[in-house]
Amino acid sequence: MNKTSQIISQARREGRKALLETEAKTICMEYQIPVTPFKLAKNDEEAAEFAGQIGFPVVLKIVSPDIIHKSDAGGVIVNLQNAAEVKNAYQKILENAKKYDPTAKIIGVMVQEMAPQSTEVIVGAIKDPQFGQTLMFGLGGIFVELLKDVTFRVAPLTREDAQEMVTKVRAYPLLTGYRNTPPSDIEAIIKAILNTSKLVMDYPEIKELDLNPIMTYEKGAKTVDARIILE
Ligand code: ADP
Ligand code: MG
Numbered sequence: 001m002n003k004t005s006q007i008i009s010q011a012r013r014e015g016r017k018a019l020l021e022t023e024a025k026t027i028c029m030e031y032q033i034p035v036t037p038f039k040l041a042k043n044d045e046e047a048a049e050f051a052g053q054i055g056f057p058v059v060l061k062i063v064s065p066d067i068i069h070k071s072d073a074g075g076v077i078v079n080l081q082n083a084a085e086v087k088n089a090y091q092k093i094l095e096n097a098k099k100y101d102p103t104a105k106i107i108g109v110m111v112q113e114m115a116p117q118s119t120e121v122i123v124g125a126i127k128d129p130q131f132g133q134t135l136m137f138g139l140g141g142i143f144v145e146l147l148k149d150v151t152f153r154v155a156p157l158t159r160e161d162a163q164e165m166v167t168k169v170r171a172y173p174l175l176t177g178y179r180n181t182p183p184s185d186i187e188a189i190i191k192a193i194l195n196t197s198k199l200v201m202d203y204p205e206i207k208e209l210d211l212n213p214i215m216t217y218e219k220g221a222k223t224v225d226a227r228i229i230l231e
Helices: 003-013 021-029 043-055 083-100 159-167 186-202
Strands: 039-043 059-061 076-080 108-113 118-126 131-141 151-155 207-214 221-223 226-231
Touching: 003 021, 003 226, 021 039, 021 059, 021 118, 021 226, 039 043, 043 083, 043 108, 059 083, 059 221, 076 083, 083 108, 118 186, 131 159, 131 186, 151 186, 159 186, 159 207
Parallel strands: none
Antiparallel strands: 039 108, 059 076, 059 108, 118 131, 118 207, 131 151, 207 221, 207 226
């Protein structure tokens, strides 16, 4: 059985609908959707060791089935520059999580590469009761939240569909480079959309998927946070 099926069956067995970020990103990797490299640490020594392997700066995040919005729980600390900072952050995150929800089951702390700031995009999928798996695309932050500048297409997507989703958002000129904003790798974005389409078609039990944000670069892109909700 492939990793995606294994992860989904395990979540099912444990009665979990929301996958952990570690699980969602492992699935992304199986579908060639680029994510920040990561490792799951079980103690502060391990976190520091993994940070050294991944390369500084790193981000630490709580991994708990009971904490969906990690920053709300004080469960995300970014821009850690050395082993000492990583160890401190590890303890701080556990402390914050316990304060937020004393009964939360803690799996560990995720150590991940810190993706440099850039133009952020969002790729999402939602299972519409009428149309089935539907893909969403937009530029991150205010473009999606405030301006609702997003496009939708029903899966499975053709390359043309994915290309249109990207070029039809009003903020598209930002992706081709504007003033101080360097151009983004449009091909990498299109591939991420197409691979997400394939993923949700292969697994109709995925009810919601959010790659938010994906940092886009002149070459390539990296998903910083991934969420998958099962039916
Ligand atoms: P939440 O569960 O609260 O949505 P996120 O994983 O999205 O937690 O982390 C919160 C924010 O921290 C992100 O929106 C992003 O701005 C920043 N962040 C998280 N992970 C990274 C990373 N690997 N590289 C750079 N920034 C990150
Ligand atoms: Mg997030």
